[in-house]
Amino acid sequence: MIIEQTYQVRGGDFAHAGDASSKVKKLLKQLDVDPRKIKSIVIALYEAEVNIVAHAWEGIIRILIDRDHIRMVLEDKGPGIADIEQAMVEGYSTASREVREMGFGAGMGLSNIKRNTDQMEITSRVGEGTVLTMVNYF
Amino acid sequence: MRVDPAKCIGCTHCMQVCPTEAIRVSNGLAVITGERCVDCGNCMRACPVDAFYIMQDDLSLMQKFKYRVALFPSVMIGQFPEHITDDQIYGALLELGFTHLMEVEQPIHWLVEAYRKYHAENPDIRPLISSFCPAIVRLIQIRYPTLIDHIVMVKAPHDLAAHYALERLKGEGAQEGETGLFYITPCSAKIAAVKRPLGEKESIVDGILNMDEMYNRVMQVISSRPGVGSSGYREYLTREGILWPLPRGEARLFKHKSMAIDGIHNVVKMLERLETENHPELEFLELRSCDQGCAGGILLSGNRFLTVERLERRARTFPHSHEVNPDGPAKADVLEKLVTDPIEPARVFQLDPDRSRAIEKMALVEKILCRLPAIDCAACGAPNCHALAEDIVMGKAKMTDCLFLQAEWQHEGRVTPARGFRNMEKIWGEGRFKADCKKKGARNEGY
Numbered sequence: 001m002i003i004e005q006t007y008q009v010r011g012g013d014f015a016h017a018g019d020a021s022s023k024v025k026k027l028l029k030q031l032d033v034d035p036r037k038i039k040s041i042v043i044a045l046y047e048a049e050v051n052i053v054a055h056a057w058e059g060i061i062r063i064l065i066d067r068d069h070i071r072m073v074l075e076d077k078g079p080g081i082a083d084i085e086q087a088m089v090e091g092y093s094t095a096s097r098e099v100r101e102m103g104f105g106a107g108m109g110l111s112n113i114k115r116n117t118d119q120m121e122i123t124s125r126v127g128e129g130t131v132l133t134m135v136n137y138f
Numbered sequence: 139m140r141v142d143p144a145k146c147i148g149c150t151h152c153m154q155v156c157p158t159e160a161i162r163v164s165n166g167l168a169v170i171t172g173e174r175c176v177d178c179g180n181c182m183r184a185c186p187v188d189a190f191y192i193m194q195d196d197l198s199l200m201q202k203f204k205y206r207v208a209l210f211p212s213v214m215i216g217q218f219p220e221h222i223t224d225d226q227i228y229g230a231l232l233e234l235g236f237t238h239l240m241e242v243e244q245p246i247h248w249l250v251e252a253y254r255k256y257h258a259e260n261p262d263i264r265p266l267i268s269s270f271c272p273a274i275v276r277l278i279q280i281r282y283p284t285l286i287d288h289i290v291m292v293k294a295p296h297d298l299a300a301h302y303a304l305e306r307l308k309g310e311g312a313q314e315g316e317t318g319l320f321y322i323t324p325c326s327a328k329i330a331a332v333k334r335p336l337g338e339k340e341s342i343v344d345g346i347l348n349m350d351e352m353y354n355r356v357m358q359v360i361s362s363r364p365g366v367g368s369s370g371y372r373e374y375l376t377r378e379g380i381l382w383p384l385p386r387g388e389a390r391l392f393k394h395k396s397m398a399i400d401g402i403h404n405v406v407k408m409l410e411r412l413e414t415e416n417h418p419e420l421e422f423l424e425l426r427s428c429d430q431g432c433a434g435g436i437l438l439s440g441n442r443f444l445t446v447e448r449l450e451r452r453a454r455t456f457p458h459s460h461e462v463n464p465d466g467p468a469k470a471d472v473l474e475k476l477v478t479d480p481i482e483p484a485r486v487f488q489l490d491p492d493r494s495r496a497i498e499k500m501a502l503v504e505k506i507l508c509r510l511p512a513i514d515c516a517a518c519g520a521p522n523c524h525a526l527a528e529d530i531v532m533g534k535a536k537m538t539d540c541l542f543l544q545a546e547w548q549h550e551g552r553v554t555p556a557r558g559f560r561n562m563e564k565i566w567g568e569g570r571f572k573a574d575c576k577k578k579g580a581r582n583e584g585y
Contacts, residue, residue: 001498021414031496032488035284039413046414067493138493 003065044116145189150516152181163519166567176276177330179436195345203318208236210322216449217440225365242299243379247459265420273327273427283483291478305468324435337478378459383432392422
């Protein structure tokens with residue numbers, strides 16, 4: 001058996017950025033996942049969730065929890081990422097001034113996600129959207 | 139924290155305010171799950187009929203000792219009406235049979251130094267979280283295990299004063315076993331921390347006394363006597379010491395790079411954030427379970443804001459802590475004893491130790507939630523629908539505990555009315571629904 005959860009994310013809704021990550025955190029605690037692993041998962045998911053809020057128009061987060069791993073798929077409709085390799089570089093950011101002023105968009109997001117996940121995959125089409133898949137083992 | 143079955147009327151007030159969902163109502167009585175309880179005292183505060191009580195030691199216990207030391211925090215003084223002087227309060231405590239009196243925030247500079255040392259030795263852990271409030275430490279232990287590493291492993295003022303008093307009495311010739319340390323506290327969590335210690339093997343104090351009881355005793359003997367000259371007992375009391383149990387009492391050490399949060403539900407919000415977001419700009423977090431810190435302690439008799447007011451005014455008449463920093467051989471010994479033992483995470487919210495089974499249970503919780511009305515009325519004896527769903531999965535409750543679902547099933551003929559009524563009485567007690575004009579509760583006392 002696996003646990004399946006879906007969360008909607010609205011672009012620009014900074015007030016609720018992080019809601020999905022807190023819910024997932026609560027589930028993982030109840031499943032008695034190692035606290036350190038939970039921390040990495042939640043940091044990665046939070047970054048990814050904020051990415052949708054900050055850059056995309058809307059998105060959907062699908063969570064699959066199995067006995068030994070969690071798979072998180074974040075699919076958004078948005079501007080997409082033209083050069084993923086460059087976007088992975090620490091400090092590189094395309095965030096607008098407004099977004100930066102809110103304390104987001106420092107260009108650490110994707111590299112931070114990579115550091116905190118066991119597997120990560122991004123596919124993107126400019127002008128259409130991005131799909132980010134992350135897998136963490138418990 | 140205990141429930142007096144003779145007083146409990148079986149309402150939902152306590153259950154609704156518990157930050158760890160540790161309370162259920164069964165057979166008309168509140169039942170506390172000990173392993174989930176952090177002893178914050180919110181249930182006691184919410185109870186309309188004073189049904190909660192806290193275990194304490196008997197004052198007669200002190201007759202066993204030649205030297206009888208009363209240890210009490212500065213808020214003890216702060217709770218009394220302004221016209222009652224320090225000298226009178228100290229005089230009354232001596233009259234109750236204590237031979238030595240010590241406000242526990244002495245010599246606070248030793249604790250300040252211990253904090254600074256810990257801060258300097260652990261530069262990678264930010265923010266540090268104060269270990270002062272035992273309810274918060276337990277909360278972190280059971281609900282926020284990822285943050286255990288952030289807790290400052292330094293003990294509290296009552297440990298400082300206890301060790302200091304022991305050293306001093308030894309210096310005055312007290313033999314092993316002749317000194318009895320009695321800690322008067324306004325705090326349900328401190329009592330629990332003494333009775334079942336966390337971060338130490340055994341508590342140093344010999345007895346623990348509830349502050350509300352001691353308030354009454356002091357008031358009974360205080361009369362109009364002028365009191366005793368008591369300044370000698372406060373040799374090492376300082377401004378920072380007096381303010382220590384109040385909001386920002388510890389946080390002020392770390393100036394603007396710190397934050398003080400009081401009220402356990404506010405603390406929960408901050409801890410939730412800290413788990414997901416890094417806050418390296420914060421050096422230190424002071425987290426207290428009670429509103430206004432210890433001035434809002436559950437066993438304190440005065441108004442919390444008046445208590446803060448009196449103590450702030452009192453503090454201004456005392457020197458700063460760095461001006462009163464007794465050095466000597468005792469200092470190193472005491473500081474060594476103020477190091478806390480490691481705190482292990484406690485797994486009390488896990489659905490099952492076996493991951494596959496836990497996942498099955500979680501899926502079942504979701505399925506049950508589809509059937510529950512999401513009113514969170516607590517009429518099932520659990521604080522909300524989600525808690526009931528978890529209880530059902532854990533085998534501690536059944537679907538018909540939800541009175542709405544049961545009504546629906548009665549309507550469909552799946553449950554007989556007689557059976558339904560019995561189910562209801564199982565939660566709320568036999569005869570609970572008979573007309574009774576003298577029944578307690580239900581009177582919007584909050585207005």
